Amino acid sequence: MPANAPINVTVGYPEAASQGYDVYFSADVETDGPIPGPYSMLSFGLVYAGAYDGTTFYRPPEYLEKYYVELRPISDDFEREALAVNGLDRAALIERGADPITAMTDAANWVRQRAGIGSPVIVAYPLSFDWMWLYWYFMRFSTTGSPFAHSRGFDTKTALSIKLRRMISKSGRSRIPETVRSSFPHTHNALDDAIEQAEIFANVFVMEEGHE
Template identity: 60%
Template sequence: MLDSRIAPSAPLVNQQGKRLDRKVDAYFSADVETDGPIPGPFSILSFAIVYAGSFDGERFERPQSYERSLYKELQPISDQFQQEALSVNGLDRSRLIIEGEAPERAMTEACDWVANNADGANPVLVAYPLSFDWSWLYWYFVRYSANGSPFDYSRCFDIKTAFAVKAAIPISEAGRSRLHPSLVSKHQHTHHALGDAIEQAEIFANIFEWEGVRGRTL
């Protein structure tokens, strides 16, 4: 059963019992397409970031649409690449050497875009799985953005872990193929960064609202 209602949580207090103001998370689904396995020796060729909702500790709100999005194609930062990576994403690396955005411009604009679309909340990056997309984007933000990372050094949410916890299964069994039909996205996974970021945003919202196999929220 999917339900957008979240059970009210207890007041947040510190060790001295003082009540603390709750912060609001603004979630951003991100997907990167690269020409290799790690940043530095290899390059991001394209990435997309999509606004995916907010949570104030009591209520999760998914967006009515996923039109709030950013898509970038970048110039490679090295001569190294793996042909198998290009075969997966279908990007023309030789074209991007000429037409792609400079990483400094792309990452600075992306940082500003995330901050502006967070509407005063704390930006949190979400992905499925998180480890690949986070490692690339964080490295690029720190190295190339004039304002660093909009997600600080640790504001991130792994959709795969959330699914494993709510489905009560090991992480090793929490791939997308295990998702119940009620949790999957209407968008297909195509290895185009924007489409895949939207797909992830829908899966994220479905899993966030899902009560889980135990039928209760913690």
């Protein structure tokens, strides 16, 4: 396919292909601080966001395949500002939150099962924060490690900046063009926001370069 040719788009799911394909999972995390280890991931959501075989992007008709969990904190430290944003009850999660080993192992298994023969790729806007938390937690707690290996990530913010020929510093969420914004709300619930970002990702993936 020529470098600037439009991507073929199909609403649906890929058939098993001998050359393989990437399978995208939109991710969002809610935490009680800026970095994992000293602070805790309190919840995360993963949503099947599509697939790409190098020629065709397979866009899901709906965002119904999803994984969500709220976790027990792993340390005593937290920032009240972070809790004010996500609205999670940290004290309650100490009592009823999922065990991180169980949660991360179950999530890794869910991703691999959904991806099938495809290669799982994590998607976020921006990728750096969510990747840092999820990769650390997968490697620290999942009995099977990270389903996204050590580098399979897609940063929608970078993709948008390239397609619009913008600087990264001018590609924040407040600058997303109306044509690629999601119809789903941004609520700071990890699952809601993963669904919102899945739609933004698909819109950005298929948009033509230089067009808003």
